[in-house]
Amino acid sequence: VEPIARRHGVPHLFTLGDDRTGTLLDAAAREADRFATVRSRAGDLACIVYTSGTTGRSKGAMLSHGNIGSNALVLHYTWRWRAGDVLLHMLPIFHVHGLFVAIHGALLSGSRMIWRAKFDAKEAVRLLPQATVFMGVPTMYVRLLDEPGFDANACRNMRLFVSGSAPLLPDTFRQFEARTGRRILERYGMSETAMLTSNSYDGNRVAGTVGLPLPGVEVRVVDERGRACGTGEIGAIQVRGPNVFSGYWRMSGTTSEEFTEDSFFRTGDMGRWDANGYLSIVGRSKDLIITGGYNVYPKEIESYLDEMDGVAESAVIGVPHRDFGEAVTAVVARRPGATLDEEAIVAALKGRIAAFKVPKRVYVVDELPRNAMGKVQKNLLRERYSA
Numbered sequence: 001v002e003p004i005a006r007r008h009g010v011p012h013l014f015t016l017g018d019d020r021t022g023t024l025l026d027a028a029a030r031e032a033d034r035f036a037t038v039r040s041r042a043g044d045l046a047c048i049v050y051t052s053g054t055t056g057r058s059k060g061a062m063l064s065h066g067n068i069g070s071n072a073l074v075l076h077y078t079w080r081w082r083a084g085d086v087l088l089h090m091l092p093i094f095h096v097h098g099l100f101v102a103i104h105g106a107l108l109s110g111s112r113m114i115w116r117a118k119f120d121a122k123e124a125v126r127l128l129p130q131a132t133v134f135m136g137v138p139t140m141y142v143r144l145l146d147e148p149g150f151d152a153n154a155c156r157n158m159r160l161f162v163s164g165s166a167p168l169l170p171d172t173f174r175q176f177e178a179r180t181g182r183r184i185l186e187r188y189g190m191s192e193t194a195m196l197t198s199n200s201y202d203g204n205r206v207a208g209t210v211g212l213p214l215p216g217v218e219v220r221v222v223d224e225r226g227r228a229c230g231t232g233e234i235g236a237i238q239v240r241g242p243n244v245f246s247g248y249w250r251m252s253g254t255t256s257e258e259f260t261e262d263s264f265f266r267t268g269d270m271g272r273w274d275a276n277g278y279l280s281i282v283g284r285s286k287d288l289i290i291t292g293g294y295n296v297y298p299k300e301i302e303s304y305l306d307e308m309d310g311v312a313e314s315a316v317i318g319v320p321h322r323d324f325g326e327a328v329t330a331v332v333a334r335r336p337g338a339t340l341d342e343e344a345i346v347a348a349l350k351g352r353i354a355a356f357k358v359p360k361r362v363y364v365v366d367e368l369p370r371n372a373m374g375k376v377q378k379n380l381l382r383e384r385y386s387a
Contacts, residue, residue, distance in 0.1 A: 018117050042066030048249050049096060051191040051295070060249030061192040070242040071194035072104040074214050079160060079185070080201055081109035081133075088131035090119040090140070096191050097165050097293070102135045125149045128158060135162040137293035138172060138325045141184065145175055155180045160201070162187060165293035166325035167281065170207035186210050188281060190267060192245045197279050209278040217241035219279065220264065221271055229272065234282055237271045238264040287378060289318035291326045294356045301359065304352055305330060308345065310338030315368055315376050316359065319386045330359040331381050333368050340364045361385075 005013045015022035040046075046068050048060040075081075087106040091098030106113050114127055119136070121143040128134065141163060144150045161176075161184045168186050177183050188210035189195035196219060199211035213219040221235040222228055229235035244265050247255030258266050268288070271281045289296040298316035305314035312333045318326035334340050342362040349358050363385060369377045 040065045049191045061245045076108045085111040086131045087113045087133045090116045128154045133160045137165045138168045139292040142323045152181045166290040173207040194243045209280045234272045237267045237269045240264045292324040327360040330362045
């Protein structure tokens with residue numbers, strides 16, 4: 001990484017490993033114990049959070065101090081952070097959920113954090129009695145439910161469980177409440193916006209929804225012509241507010257495409273309102289799969305599949321999964337006369353892509369369904385293989 005940093009004029013590059021090795025701590029030890037706080041304005045760039053585009057290309061979302069600060073303050077109030085809270089932190093810190101949402105809540109309230117570098121269900125059950133707040137992805141809650149020792153007693157001091165980064169199945173929501181007497185609070189956010197909506201802290205928490213717009217955040221669901229959708233109608237989710245980023249780093253063209261004329265950000269998600277104003281996410285407009293809190297872009301996996309001997313073409317979809325929210329699933333069309341084996345395909349992919357991107361199942365078919373325009377109908381594949 002260092003040669004790349006030098007080539008692009010990056011003056012400082014520090015490393016920090018899980019075992020506290022690296023250059024960062026050594027550099028920090030040479031600095032003074034007391035220092036003046038650097039003053040910043042709301043519009044100043046605070047960080048660049050990299051996320052993947054629909055083609056798989058990484059995009060840097062520019063978040064300002066105002067973006068991050070406004071969201072932290074809203075969540076501090078909405079989720080009733082208080083002195084004496086203890087956050088059990090087991091999320092990765094390479095995305096917004098673990099890095100900002102969880103940590104900033106604890107910092108603003110002066111709360112203690114019990115820090116673990118990664119999630120372990122048995123360790124979580126052991127530590128939960130010492131905590132009051134826990135934030136996780138649906139996979140973590142499924143893992144907790146699989147632990148015999150996870151019950152109401154283990155959660156006796158807990159006041160808040162938050163879930164996000166992937167869809168929480170209603171069945172998981174109901175099992176969790178039956179086991180612990182607590183209802184998970186599901187929320188909705190993105191790297192480009194931080195948090196946008198949340199189920200109510202004091203009021204009703206509705207399974208299968210991501211709740212109400214946060215204070216100061218505007219959320220609308222519109223049809224293809226930009227008209228507001230009615231209750232129960234599915235449309236594109238667009239958002240506006242002080243938490244929404246200014247654009248993508250050095251990608252002005254892409255930035256302009258993602259914002260409407262009245263400055264709403266096109267999230268790429270599809271959703272609908274219920275009669276009580278609660279938002280449900282029904283899918284991704286560009287077929288993004290979210291599995292265990294990680295984003296998977298079908299085209300990347302399809303490109304590897306299509307290169308394999310005997311494969312004519314492929315389609316990768318996400319189907320509901322108890323553990324991961326969505327499971328990566330591949331549907332492969334064989335070439336005439338070819339014989340394809342599911343296990344062999346999975347084994348070949350494991351050596352080329354990250355483990356969370358490897359399909360949980362591979363189905364072999366003669367041909368993929370297409371519409372009159374020749375496009376593969378992934379909606380039909382989802383319906384067929386979701387069962």
